[in-house]
Amino acid sequence: MARAGAASKRREGMHNAQELIVCEHCDSVYRRRPLARGEVADCTVCGAVLERHQWLGVEAQFALIVAAFIVFVIANVSPIVTLGLSGMTAATTLWGAVIAMWNDGAQVVAFLSAMTLFFFPLSQILIFGWVLWFARDGRRAPGFAQAMSTLVRVKPWSMIEVFMLGTLVAVVKAHTYFDVVPGPGIWAFGFLTLLVTLFSSHDPRQLWDITREARA
Amino acid sequence: MNAPPRASELGMMSCHVCRLVTAYTEDPHAHCPRCGNALHVRKRGSIARAWALLAAAAIFYIPANVFPIMRTQSLSSKDDNTILSGIAELWRAGSPGLAVIVFTASIIVPVLKFVIMGYLLVSVQRSSGFVAKQRARLYRFVELVGYWSMLDVFVVAILSALVHFKILSRVEPLPGVVYFGVVVVLTMLSAMSFDPRLIWDNRKSQ
Numbered sequence: 117m118a119r120a121g122a123a124s125k126r127r128e129g130m131h132n133a134q135e136l137i138v139c140e141h142c143d144s145v146y147r148r149r150p151l152a153r154g155e156v157a158d159c160t161v162c163g164a165v166l167e168r169h170q171w172l173g174v175e176a177q178f179a180l181i182v183a184a185f186i187v188f189v190i191a192n193v194s195p196i197v198t199l200g201l202s203g204m205t206a207a208t209t210l211w212g213a214v215i216a217m218w219n220d221g222a223q224v225v226a227f228l229s230a231m232t233l234f235f236f237p238l239s240q241i242l243i244f245g246w247v248l249w250f251a252r253d254g255r256r257a258p259g260f261a262q263a264m265s266t267l268v269r270v271k272p273w274s275m276i277e278v279f280m281l282g283t284l285v286a287v288v289k290a291h292t293y294f295d296v297v298p299g300p301g302i303w304a305f306g307f308l309t310l311l312v313t314l315f316s317s318h319d320p321r322q323l324w325d326i327t328r329e330a331r332a
Numbered sequence: 333m334n335a336p337p338r339a340s341e342l343g344m345m346s347c348h349v350c351r352l353v354t355a356y357t358e359d360p361h362a363h364c365p366r367c368g369n370a371l372h373v374r375k376r377g378s379i380a381r382a383w384a385l386l387a388a389a390a391i392f393y394i395p396a397n398v399f400p401i402m403r404t405q406s407l408s409s410k411d412d413n414t415i416l417s418g419i420a421e422l423w424r425a426g427s428p429g430l431a432v433i434v435f436t437a438s439i440i441v442p443v444l445k446f447v448i449m450g451y452l453l454v455s456v457q458r459s460s461g462f463v464a465k466q467r468a469r470l471y472r473f474v475e476l477v478g479y480w481s482m483l484d485v486f487v488v489a490i491l492s493a494l495v496h497f498k499i500l501s502r503v504e505p506l507p508g509v510v511y512f513g514v515v516v517v518l519t520m521l522s523a524m525s526f527d528p529r530l531i532w533d534n535r536k537s538q
Binding site for chain 2: 290
C-alpha cells in the first residue's frame, strides 16, 4: 500500500531527525511530534510557528523548482509591459529597469533591484534545486551545509512578490497617459509569485532530517 | 498546561542557522557540528546593532521623504514627485485602492517599523515583563511586512525604464528614491539584528 510505504519511509527518515525542537523566537523547548496534513505547531509561549507539516514531498518540490527555473528565465527575457504613445512603443524587462536606474544616477537602486529580483531569487532556485536533486535519494549534495546556510540567509532578501505588485502600480500609473499592453513577463512574474507563496510554507531545513551523509 | 522549559534551563542551545539542538556552550568560537556556522546563545551585539541600524534608517528617512523620488517630463510640463505627492496623484488620477496600498507600504510600514523596533529595544533594555507575548507578535509583524516597503522603489524603476519617449515624455529617478531604498534595507537589517529571545530573558515581573 502506497500509504503504509510512505509512513514507513517517514519513520525511517525520523531516525536521524531531532527529537527536540527549540522555538527560534523565545528558546522554549518542545518534544517534536509528527504533524498531520495541514497541521502547524505553534509555540505556546510566544505564539511563533515551530514547524509546519511539509505537504510537498521531495520529488514534488524538485518538480516545482524546475518549473520555477523555467518561469524565472521567461520572466527575465520577455517584456513585462509595453507602452504606446502616438504610434511609438517602448517595452522593458527586469534588466531594462536595472540598467535604466544605473544610467540615470540611481546606481544604489539598480544594485538593490539586481540583487533582490535577480541574483538572490536565482541563487535560491539553483541551490534549492541542487540539494533537492540529491535529496530525492536521501543523499546530501556536495557542499550541503554551505548550500543550506545560504538558503536561510538569502531568503529574506528575495523580493519577487513586491516587484509583482510594483509592476501593477506602475501599469496603473502609466495607464493615465499611455496605452499599456501587458507582456508575457508580467504573467511569468505572477506565476513566480504563486510559486513563492507555495514554497513559503516549506522550510528547506527539513532536508537535514530526511537526508544522510554519504558514507565515504 | 505548564510552560515548556527554556533551552538554557536544560543546558541546551539551538543553532540559529540549521536549528540543531546542541549542548550549551559559552565558547565564542564554537561551531555547529552539523552546518558549521558559529554557535551563539543570542545574536551577537543584538541591541547595539539594532539601535545603530535603526538610527541610521531614521536619518535617511528624512531625505527619502523630503526629496522627490521621480521626475515626469513631457513637452509642456516637468513634474517632480515625492513619495507623498506621488501617492496623492495616484489617488486622484489612477486608482484609490492602489494608492492605499502604496501609502501603507511606503509610509505606514516604515513609520510602524521605527516605532515598534524602538519600543522593543527600550522594553528589552529595561528588562520589562510587560505584554511579552504581544511584543513577540509585534516583532514577527515587523519581520513579515518589512520588505514590502521596496514597492515604491520598484515602481520608479519600472516607470523609468518604460517611459523613455525622447523629448515627448520621460520618467527619471531622483535622489529621494535612493535614500528610500537605503532606509528599507537598513530597517530590515535592524529587525534581523534584534534577537526576539531577549524579550523573554531576565524579565523583572511576570
